[in-house]
Amino acid sequence: MSTETTPIEAWASLTDVEKKTTFRLLPRSEAEEIFLNLSSHDQYELLNDLVPLELRSWVRLLAPDDTADLIQEFQPEVRPQLLSLLDEVARKEVIALLAYAEDDAGGLMSSRFIRLRPDMSVDEAIRYIRVQARTPVEMIYYAYVIDSTQRLEGVVSFRELLLSPPNKLVREIMETELTTIPEDMDQEEVSKRISNIDLMALPVVDAEGHMKGIVTVDDVVDVVKEEATEDIQKMGGQQALDKPYLRMGYTQMVKKRAGWLIILFFGQMLTATAMGFFENELELAITLALFIPLIISSGGNSGSQTSSLIIRAMALGEVTLRDWWRVLGRELGLGLTLGLMLGAIGFLRIWLWPGAEANYGEHYMLIGGAVATSLVGVVMWGVIAGAMLPFALRRAGFDPASASAPFVATLVDVAGVVIYFTSASLFLSGTLLK
Amino acid sequence: MSTETTPIEAWASLTDVEKKTTFRLLPRSEAEEIFLNLSSHDQYELLNDLVPLELRSWVRLLAPDDTADLIQEFQPEVRPQLLSLLDEVARKEVIALLAYAEDDAGGLMSSRFIRLRPDMSVDEAIRYIRVQARTPVEMIYYAYVIDSTQRLEGVVSFRELLLSPPNKLVREIMETELTTIPEDMDQEEVSKRISNIDLMALPVVDAEGHMKGIVTVDDVVDVVKEEATEDIQKMGGQQALDKPYLRMGYTQMVKKRAGWLIILFFGQMLTATAMGFFENELELAITLALFIPLIISSGGNSGSQTSSLIIRAMALGEVTLRDWWRVLGRELGLGLTLGLMLGAIGFLRIWLWPGAEANYGEHYMLIGGAVATSLVGVVMWGVIAGAMLPFALRRAGFDPASASAPFVATLVDVAGVVIYFTSASLFLSGTLLK
Numbered sequence: 001m002s003t004e005t006t007p008i009e010a011w012a013s014l015t016d017v018e019k020k021t022t023f024r025l026l027p028r029s030e031a032e033e034i035f036l037n038l039s040s041h042d043q044y045e046l047l048n049d050l051v052p053l054e055l056r057s058w059v060r061l062l063a064p065d066d067t068a069d070l071i072q073e074f075q076p077e078v079r080p081q082l083l084s085l086l087d088e089v090a091r092k093e094v095i096a097l098l099a100y101a102e103d104d105a106g107g108l109m110s111s112r113f114i115r116l117r118p119d120m121s122v123d124e125a126i127r128y129i130r131v132q133a134r135t136p137v138e139m140i141y142y143a144y145v146i147d148s149t150q151r152l153e154g155v156v157s158f159r160e161l162l163l164s165p166p167n168k169l170v171r172e173i174m175e176t177e178l179t180t181i182p183e184d185m186d187q188e189e190v191s192k193r194i195s196n197i198d199l200m201a202l203p204v205v206d207a208e209g210h211m212k213g214i215v216t217v218d219d220v221v222d223v224v225k226e227e228a229t230e231d232i233q234k235m236g237g238q239q240a241l242d243k244p245y246l247r248m249g250y251t252q253m254v255k256k257r258a259g260w261l262i263i264l265f266f267g268q269m270l271t272a273t274a275m276g277f278f279e280n281e282l283e284l285a286i287t288l289a290l291f292i293p294l295i296i297s298s299g300g301n302s303g304s305q306t307s308s309l310i311i312r313a314m315a316l317g318e319v320t321l322r323d324w325w326r327v328l329g330r331e332l333g334l335g336l337t338l339g340l341m342l343g344a345i346g347f348l349r350i351w352l353w354p355g356a357e358a359n360y361g362e363h364y365m366l367i368g369g370a371v372a373t374s375l376v377g378v379v380m381w382g383v384i385a386g387a388m389l390p391f392a393l394r395r396a397g398f399d400p401a402s403a404s405a406p407f408v409a410t411l412v413d414v415a416g417v418v419i420y421f422t423s424a425s426l427f428l429s430g431t432l433l434k
Numbered sequence: 435m436s437t438e439t440t441p442i443e444a445w446a447s448l449t450d451v452e453k454k455t456t457f458r459l460l461p462r463s464e465a466e467e468i469f470l471n472l473s474s475h476d477q478y479e480l481l482n483d484l485v486p487l488e489l490r491s492w493v494r495l496l497a498p499d500d501t502a503d504l505i506q507e508f509q510p511e512v513r514p515q516l517l518s519l520l521d522e523v524a525r526k527e528v529i530a531l532l533a534y535a536e537d538d539a540g541g542l543m544s545s546r547f548i549r550l551r552p553d554m555s556v557d558e559a560i561r562y563i564r565v566q567a568r569t570p571v572e573m574i575y576y577a578y579v580i581d582s583t584q585r586l587e588g589v590v591s592f593r594e595l596l597l598s599p600p601n602k603l604v605r606e607i608m609e610t611e612l613t614t615i616p617e618d619m620d621q622e623e624v625s626k627r628i629s630n631i632d633l634m635a636l637p638v639v640d641a642e643g644h645m646k647g648i649v650t651v652d653d654v655v656d657v658v659k660e661e662a663t664e665d666i667q668k669m670g671g672q673q674a675l676d677k678p679y680l681r682m683g684y685t686q687m688v689k690k691r692a693g694w695l696i697i698l699f700f701g702q703m704l705t706a707t708a709m710g711f712f713e714n715e716l717e718l719a720i721t722l723a724l725f726i727p728l729i730i731s732s733g734g735n736s737g738s739q740t741s742s743l744i745i746r747a748m749a750l751g752e753v754t755l756r757d758w759w760r761v762l763g764r765e766l767g768l769g770l771t772l773g774l775m776l777g778a779i780g781f782l783r784i785w786l787w788p789g790a791e792a793n794y795g796e797h798y799m800l801i802g803g804a805v806a807t808s809l810v811g812v813v814m815w816g817v818i819a820g821a822m823l824p825f826a827l828r829r830a831g832f833d834p835a836s837a838s839a840p841f842v843a844t845l846v847d848v849a850g851v852v853i854y855f856t857s858a859s860l861f862l863s864g865t866l867l868k
Contacts, residue, residue: 241743
C-alpha cells in the first residue's frame, strides 16, 4: 500500500515524448488522476494537439481557478474557443478569474467556497453544506458567512458547527475578527500573510468587504517556490526565467542572460581604465600584476556572501530597511576579521613560498605587506558593498535580489584595483617604485 | 473588519525589547493569539526568563508537535523540567516526537489526527469524529481508518462521509490507494511529495504500515522556505546559517563564512601561480595586464548565471542527473552566442577607444583580437563549468547548491588566465612577443 515512488513521481521521470504516448495509453481513471496533479503548463503540453471534442472532457475536469490557469497557457486567439467548451456557470467564473492579474491575490484565489447565511441555524447550516459539497468546492474546513449583499460577515469552522447545539444561529457562533486579503494584494504579500497565520485558507475581499474567493495554503506553497526561484535566478546576475529551464527557447534564454552580462561587462571595463592609471607602477614592478586576480576576487567573494545573506533576510522579512545601520555595524566588524584572516594567509603565501626572492625580487616582504593590506581593504569594501547594495536597491524601489554576486563583484573589482595599487605605492615607493 | 496590517504583522515590526514589554502588558487572550502564531524560537525568546509556574500555562497552550519544537530551543539540561510541566498524555506524545530528527518526516508530523475503525457505520463515524474534535486535532478534513494493530487501512474525506448513506460502512467508502510518507523520509522529499499532490495532508507510516501521524501542507510552506534559504546562502559561497541573520552571533557568523572564503582564497592563489608562467609575456607587453580583470570576470559572471539556473532547476526537480548532456548542449550554444557578443564589444572597445594607439601601442588591433578571442573562450568555459559543477557535486553525493558563484568564478579565473595568455601568444608572437 505504501509505495516507494508515487504515480506522479514515476510520471515526472518520463521524457516529454514518453509522457504523450503514456497519456494516450493509460486507462481514463489513471490518466485523470495524473492530469489533475500536473501544473497548468504540463496539462497544456498534453492537450495542445487534441481536437476540441477530445479537449472538452479534460477541461471540464478542472476547478475554475485551474481552468483559468490552463487557458492562459494557450495562445490568445484560441482562448474563446476553449471557453466555449465550458458549461454556462463555469464559463462565467473562469472569465471573472481571467480578469485578475496572475500575480494578484485575485489571480491566486478560488471562487468555489462554502457559503452560509448568518441567520441559519447550525442544523440548517450543516444540511446546506452537505448540498454544496456535492459540487466541487476547494475547501470544506471553513464556511464563510455572507449577507445578502455578498459582504463577508464571519467565518465558522467545521469543528465549531459540529460542537454547537443544532438550534443555535450561525451568527452566534461565527468568528467576526477576521484576517482578510485585499483582492489586489501582491502574491508575495499574500503568501507572507498566510504563512504567518495558522489557518488553511484566508478569504479575499474587495474594497467594500464583498467576498470574492479564498486563497488556500496549498496555493501558497507554489508561490513561495516561485518567488525563491525568481530571487535565485536574479542573484545569479540575470533576469528571472518565466518557464522551467529546459523549456526556455534558445532566443529567450539569450535575451534573459545577455542584458545583465553586457551591463556588467561595461562595468568591468572600468577595471581596465583604472589599471591604465597605474601602468607606470606596473611597468616598474611587474610582479604586482600576479596578485591582481587574487585580490579582486577575494573582495568579490566576501561581497557575494554578504549580499546573499541580506537579500534572503529581506525576502523573509527578517531584515527591514530601517535595520541598515545594524547590518552595516555587524558587517564592518566581520569584514575586518575576515580580511585580517585572508591578509595573514596572503602574507604567509608570499613570505614562505619556496624561492620567494627569485620569483618576486628582493623586496618580496614589502610586496607581501602590500598584498596583505589590500586584502583587508578589499574584503571590507566587499562586505560593505554586498551589505548596502540590497538596501539601496530596495530604497530606490528595485528588487534587492538584483544585487547579484556578479553585480557586487563588478563594483568591488574596480575599487579593488584602486585599493591594491594605492597600497602598493605606499609600501613600495622608494624601493621598487621610485 | 478587513485590516491593512494584521496583529501578527504589527507585532513583527517591534524590536525585541518592545516585544517582551508588550507581551507582558497585553490582555491574556490577545497575548495567546500572538504567542500561538510565533515561530518556536520567538516563543522561546518570550518565555526564557519566566519562572516554571508562569511557563506552564504557556507550554500547555501548544499542540504536541509545537511543544516539541519549543522544548528543543531550550538548553538540554532544562528540558526534563519543561516536560514535567505537561500533563501525562501530552508528555508521552512530546517525548515520542522528540525522538525524531528535526529534518525527518517524523520531526515534521503531528500525532493528533482523526481516527476511525473500518467497521464503523458512516453515522457512527460522524458521531465519533465529533467526540475527537473536542480535543485539539490538527486537521478535520480527512479521517484515517486504522485497524486494531494501528495499521493504516484507508482515508475518508469529510465530504464523502457527509454524502454517504448513514448505514454504509467506513470500509466501503474509504480510499485505499494511498500516498503515504515513510517516517524517516527527509523533509525536502516530503515537501516535494506533498506539493506534487493536491491534498491538504498526507499520513506518515513506519516500515510495517503503522500510522504514526500526519504532515499538513502548512508545515510544508515552512520547509519550502527553509530549503530555499539554505540554497541561497550556500550559493553565496558559505555554509547555510541555522538562525535568522540578525540573530547569528559574531563568532558563529565568522565560522560559517571564513571556511569557504579561505578555501576559495587558496584556489585563487593558483591564478598567481598561473600568471607566474606568463611573466615573460607580461614584461614584453605590459598592456596585456590591463584586461585581465575584465576577461576573468566575464567568465565568472557567465558561469554564475548558469550555475544558479541549474542549481534551482535541480532543486525543483526540473532537471535530473540524466539531463546533463541536454544541459551541456544548450549551454555550449548559449556560451558561444554570449561569448561572441562580449568579444565583439571588447574588440570595439579597444579599436574605437580615443587614443587607442597611444594607450595600447601600435599593435592595438592585435591586442583587441587577443582580448576578443579570449572572451569567447572564457565565457564558454564559464558556462560549461557553471553548468557541469552542480551535476558533478550531486553525482558525488554533495549538495549542488555548493556550486556557488564564487566557487565557479574561482574555477573559471584560473582557466581564464591560461586562456588569455595562450591566445595572446598566438596573436602577438612575432610582434609584441618575440
